[in-house]
Amino acid sequence: MLRTVILMRELVRMYIRTKVEYPGAMVLGWVSQFVSYGAVYTAIALIIARFGMLGGWTWSDMAMLLSVHLLTYSVGASFSFTQFREMEDLVRQGTMDAILVKPIGTWLYMVFSGFNIGYAGHVVLAVGLMAWAITQVDVAWSLPTVLFLVATLVSGAMVVCALMTMIGATALVWVRSRHLYSIFFGFWELARYPITIFPLPIQVLLLAVVPMGFISTVPVAVLLGKPVPLLGDFAGLACLLAGPVMAGLAMLHWRWCLRNYQGAGG
Amino acid sequence: MSAIIEVSGVAKTFRQPKRLPGMGGALRSLFSRQFTEVRAVQDVSFTIAPGEAVGYLGPNGAGKSTMIKMMTGILVPSAGTLSVLGREPHAHRMTNAAEIGVVFGQRSQLWWDLPVRDSFDLHRHIYEVPEARFAENLAFLTSMLGMADYLDRPVRQLSLGQRMRAEIAMALLHDPKILFLDEPTIGLDVVAKDAVRKFLARINRERGTTIILTTHDLQDIEEICPRLIMVDDGKLLFDGELPRLRSALGSRRRLRLEFGTDPGPINLTTARLVTDDGAAKHFLLDSEDTSILDVLTELGNGYDLKDVTLEEPAIEEVIRTFYQSKPQLAATTP
Incomplete structure (x- = not known):
């Protein structure tokens, strides 16, 4: 265990050092993310200001939803997105072989050798927005609600990381899997809005097929005491279980793909 | 010494999608994907100490x-x-x-x-x-x-x-x-x-x-x-x-004998003359067991021999010969 912690620290240190080699690009990346998300949120705020509510959600409810959405995504993606997006290149160029001959868990190496501090801009924006939204929403904050919020943030980040892992792992067998991220980000966009505004088929997709509903819209609906279609009273528990269940599925999928890895030739 | 690596009857088969020719083939393969099996390694055995x-x-x-x-x-x-x-x-x-x-x-x-x-x-x-x-x-x-x-x-x-x-x-x-x-x-x-x-x-x-x-x-x-x-x-x-x-391919060692003056035709049983440039003659040693000494002994002392050069066959030549004759050799090598 201690060795794993030391290795994680060393891998993250190496990655940060590579990023610091290009400090201008790093800072510019943070600023551009901050600005682009700020623009999207401003647009949503203007729509709500014009129409009053969105599916029964006020601007402060929406601010809570957007902040949870961004925070779970940025934490989950910092452990997975750039790492697994590069997976098909690693497979095609044979670099994956060089990782597989190291006496270290392949997933652990992938995740921590690419731990992306570039999401700092996302995190700053999400935490700032959440700090404001917490004071505005109609929630009687108590220890259980705070613990529920923290647990669902962790669970949501696990859902993101698990889905990214599964898409990346698919490249081990199919060689190309990057196109699956388009599907991921399609549902990720939908998870920015209250689930009740969507027709039933999309609700089913968001809860059961690509369970992005659990990274934001479902846990925030539970916190705010709003109805959750299909799940009802089970929604809170489902939010807490979604992360571990998806992580388990991702682990099985990852192992199966590693066992069936063929390389890309040679 | 016991082996550090043991490989016994190892095979590796890759399953690859069959590529059908043309645009029609590409579209057809989207709906009915066919696979071919590529046998990259077949029944290979060896040990390494x-x-x-x-x-x-x-x-x-x-x-x-x-x-x-x-x-x-x-x-x-x-x-x-x-x-x-x-x-x-x-x-x-x-x-x-x-x-x-x-x-x-x-x-x-x-x-x-x-x-x-x-x-x-x-x-x-x-x-x-x-x-x-x-x-x-x-x-x-x-x-x-x-x-x-x-x-x-x-x-x-x-x-x-x-x-x-x-x-x-x-x-x-x-x-x-x-x-x-x-x-x-x-x-x-x-x-x-x-x-x-x-x-x-x-x-x-x-x-x-x-x-x-x-x-x-x-x-x-x-x-x-x-x-x-x-x-x-x-x-x-x-x-x-x-x-x-x-040795398995037959020795291809080349022997070059250089004389002070052209000694005329030389026929030996231990070496086969392949090029005759007068004072310089090139022989092929067909048997691995034949040594330079054997050739010089057969040649005797009656020649004004100035220089002797023995060339091992280049590895490239050996390998090329091997691959050209592999169907015959495959059966005889372990």
Whole structure:
């Protein structure tokens, strides 16, 4: 265990050092993310200001939803997105072989050798927005609600990381899997809005097929005491279980793909 | 000595989607995908003892890299049994990895943007090399491979030769029992190739590290590996020492005799005249058992002999002959 912690620290240190080699690009990346998300949120705020509510959600409810959405995504993606997006290149160029001959868990190496501090801009924006939204929403904050919020943030980040892992792992067998991220980000966009505004088929997709509903819209609906279609009273528990269940599925999928890895030739 | 690597009846089959020709074929394959089975390695068996240096040779697509990948635990064999240091490599991938070193000629394991030393430090943590041993190995490898000047330079600024030396050094920092090298000299200039070959031969000789290398460059085999395993179409064609291969193909040694004056036609039973340039005559020694002494004894003292040159057949020629005659030889070699 201690060795794993030391290795994680060393891998993250190496990655940060590579990023610091290009400090201008790093800072510019943070600023551009901050600005682009700020623009999207401003647009949503203007729509709500014009129409009053969105599916029964006020601007402060929406601010809570957007902040949870961004925070779970940025934490989950910092452990997975750039790492697994590069997976098909690693497979095609044979670099994956060089990782597989190291006496270290392949997933652990992938995740921590690419731990992306570039999401700092996302995190700053999400935490700032959440700090404001917490004071505005109609929630009687108590220890259980705070613990529920923290647990669902962790669970949501696990859902993101698990889905990214599964898409990346698919490249081990199919060689190309990057196109699956388009599907991921399609549902990720939908998870920015209250689930009740969507027709039933999309609700089913968001809860059961690509369970992005659990990274934001479902846990925030539970916190705010709003109805959750299909799940009802089970929604809170489902939010807490979604992360571990998806992580388990991702682990099985990852192992199966590693066992069936063929390389890309040679 | 008991084998460090045992390969018995190993096969590897890849399942690849069948590509149908033309646009229509491409569209059809979207709906009814057909697969073909590519047999990259077929029923290959050999054993390798500790301390051996073995060259794994074959043309492109012969299954060399696939075999290396199976021995290093990257790929799972489709059939047969494979044991490296007493373990099944894929089932014990991490334990196996801790005791082997792997160098890929065309893929870097170094961190591109960071100094070489940083990659080495990370390697120390991953392989849990004690600090004192790490320092000792680093000093030895730095001096042997002449890396002192660029140890603190980012990898992206190194030449290919410098990078390859760093790759090899890194693969040896944890004292692996076996060093696998996949095309280690590919793309290197003559000087860099020579440095790498000399170093690998010395590591094998002095540290007893078992070396298995795949290569297209026959000079690598000649200078590093006394033993040669040749494969083609996934099948093992030859396993033995280079002189045995020469012998199996019939000796092609060339003998050049230079006389003070043209002695006229010379017919010998021990050597066959192939070129007659008057004072210089070229013979082929057809039998491995024939020595220069045999030829000179038969020639006798009645000639004004000035110089004698014996040329071993070039390894390229031996291999070319081998592949040209492989259907006949395949049945006779182990």
